[in-house]
Amino acid sequence: MSSVFDNSVHFGFQVTAVSMNATSPTFLRTYAAVSGLAGLSWTEKLWASYYTWIGNDILATGLLLFTIHEAVYFGRCLPWFIVDRIPYFNRWKIQSAKMPSNQEHWECLKSVLVSHFLMEAVPIWLLHPWVLRAGISCQLPIPPIATVAWQVAMFYVLEDTWHYWTHRAMHYGALYKMIHKKHHRYAAPFGLATEYAHPVEAMVLFFGTAGFPIIFVLLTGNLHLFTVCIWVTGRLLQGVDAHSGYEFPWSLHHFLPFWAGADHHDDHHRYFIGNYASSFRFWDYVMQTESGALAKQDRESKMKGAAEEKAKKSI
Numbered sequence: 037m038s039s040v041f042d043n044s045v046h047f048g049f050q051v052t053a054v055s056m057n058a059t060s061p062t063f064l065r066t067y068a069a070v071s072g073l074a075g076l077s078w079t080e081k082l083w084a085s086y087y088t089w090i091g092n093d094i095l096a097t098g099l100l101l102f103t104i105h106e107a108v109y110f111g112r113c114l115p116w117f118i119v120d121r122i123p124y125f126n127r128w129k130i131q132s133a134k135m136p137s138n139q140e141h142w143e144c145l146k147s148v149l150v151s152h153f154l155m156e157a158v159p160i161w162l163l164h165p166w167v168l169r170a171g172i173s174c175q176l177p178i179p180p181i182a183t184v185a186w187q188v189a190m191f192y193v194l195e196d197t198w199h200y201w202t203h204r205a206m207h208y209g210a211l212y213k214m215i216h217k218k219h220h221r222y223a224a225p226f227g228l229a230t231e232y233a234h235p236v237e238a239m240v241l242f243f244g245t246a247g248f249p250i251i252f253v254l255l256t257g258n259l260h261l262f263t264v265c266i267w268v269t270g271r272l273l274q275g276v277d278a279h280s281g282y283e284f285p286w287s288l289h290h291f292l293p294f295w296a297g298a299d300h301h302d303d304h305h306r307y308f309i310g311n312y313a314s315s316f317r318f319w320d321y322v323m324q325t326e327s328g329a330l331a332k333q334d335r336e337s338k339m340k341g342a343a344e345e346k347a348k349k350s351i
């Protein structure tokens with residue numbers, strides 16, 4: 037199959053092996069050839085070079101998404117693994133008495149790798165035809181940064197809502213025992229434990245990340261694969277950071293009070309109840325499911341105040 041970027045009708049240019057002056061062009065030669073085309077941004081040059089260089093769109097999209105998942109997930113877990121082994125950082129560890137052992141890391145790593153390579157490696161190669169069928173664009177131009185930003189922000193809100201309600205449901209009786217209990221094996225979470233989950237839970241979470249972009253593009257016809265890549269990267273970073281087990285003075289929620297962060301999700305793992313949302317704090321606040329002793333105390337004093345107010349009015 038030829039690359040979408042060979043098609044001058046769609047792109048207004050043609051980059052072929054001939055124009056790159058090689059039968060087996062390297063990525064750098066491809067990039068040099070694409071760079072000669074006027075009017076492309078740096079990101080567009082990289083995007084076009086990548087698809088042209090791979091020369092097979094199914095392979096290119098599958099490889100892109102698989103690589104993003106592996107590189108961002110393990111790339112973000114590694115610094116937390118190192119931080120766990122440097123005593124200086126222990127002062128910011130939320131549950132400092134529960135440092136994950138090498139054995140726990142190893143068990144978790146094996147389970148996550150099996151899940152990534154057995155469950156995701158095959159379906160991910162089927163993505164490109166579905167991406168095209170849904171109407172997600174892989175072609176140039178790449179949307180402006182403002183479009184990428186509002187669409188990614190919207191996916192964060194939608195995923196957070198989905199996550200809150202499905203996660204809360206998974207804490208009920210049989211659903212907890214059969215599905216979600218696996219993720220709660222670690223009462224003090226660490227980065228690598230983010231995707232340590234039952235396959236059914238992995239699929240539910242996958243829908244929260246991939247399902248809303250698909251619904252959105254089916255409704256609007258306005259979504260680029262580049263935006264999806266940025267969203268997936270952001271969601272992975274959010275998930276790993278929420279499981280890091282560290283609360284720093286510079287943690288994001290100190291600057292964005294509605295951001296959940298590790299402080300929020302660590303309490304969920306510690307108390308097994310409350311703080312069900314992923315990225316934001318508003319669902320748990322509105323539904324009064326905030327976790328921890330302080331939140332419980334606050335809820336009880338509000339309820340007591342409301343009851344006293346009601347009693348005064350009825351006199």
Ligand SMILES: [Zn+2]
Nearest residue numbers: 203207216304
């Ligand atoms: Zn849970």
Ligand SMILES: [Zn+2]
Nearest residue numbers: 219225279301
């Ligand atoms: Zn968790």
